Amino acid sequence: MTVTELAFFVGASGPVTAEGTEVINQAIEVQTEWSTRNAPSMPQGRENRGVSFLQQIEDPSVYLLTAHWASVEEHNLCIAAPENRETLSKIPPYFQVDKIVYFHLKDVAINSTSGKNGEISILQSPIISVGRLTIAAEKRQAFEQAWNEVKGILEEFVKPNVVKNGWRLEKENETTEEFVLVAGWPNLEKYRDFAQAKDFERYQSVLASFAQTRDLKCYRRIL
Structure with a gap:
């Protein structure tokens, strides 16, 4: 079973700056490196792991982070890793920590298609x-x-x-x-x-x- 992480963020004071986006980019990189070291059997690289950071159109201060994991337990291990916690400590100036909500979906590969010619993931x-x-x-x-x-x-x-x-x-x-x-x-x-x-x-x-x-x-x- 694989799971897809959906994590919702709200900007601290409206849409985040380029600096805030870069903090998320760094967090993604840390998690990608963690996955390479600790879950080598899983697809590697951002695209293969279904990693993305999305900005809501209706309310541009709301964001969505996605990623694929082997399991919820594997994701929790990554969250607890010291290098990940250090990166996440940089989030508060840019995002409202108390409004971060994340959960997982089972077997929902948002980076893939059925394989039919011309389909767009x-x-x-x-x-x-x-x-x-x-x-x-x-x-x-x-x-x-x-x-x-x-x-x-x-x-x-x-x-x-x-x-x-x-x-x-x-x-x-x-x-x-x-x-x-x-x-x-x-x-x-x-x-x-x-x-x-x-x-x-x-x-x-x-x-x-x-x-x-x-x-x-x-x-x-x-x-």
Whole structure:
């Protein structure tokens, strides 16, 4: 099993400066070097590890860091490493530490495609949408069945970009689950046009009928 880290950051006073972005860049480099030393069987290098740093379009003070790990335990070992902790100590002037939220998804490779000719991976997409849906725990199976019936609507619309989805591994409570939906887009216009697409209402009705809360935002990659 591999897991994908999603870590959300909020700027200390709006969008971060180039210096703040460089601190994240240094942290990424430290973690990449740690992975090379301690997890040699895993894909190496930023692109192969699904590493990216994204800036939200709706609120440019919000950022998203992604990376692939062999397991949650491996990621936690990296976090605890002295060299990583030293780098992370440089974050507070640029980001609100108390608002950092991170979790993992199982087997959601955002740096890969199905192998079909011409497909564009999520991390190579100019625009990346991230949807977070809260689903009642007892409705997870029913939602998965309904989602499988309508996900093709979105997948067909975004081609040659791709769609990935998965469940948050770390539960906030026992009564709800979080479903995360990530898609690549060529531009914001295409993203906005989806609301006018054929069968969009059927797609939307499934999400609306199950989701207790929904949060959908767009990002651009900056690292």
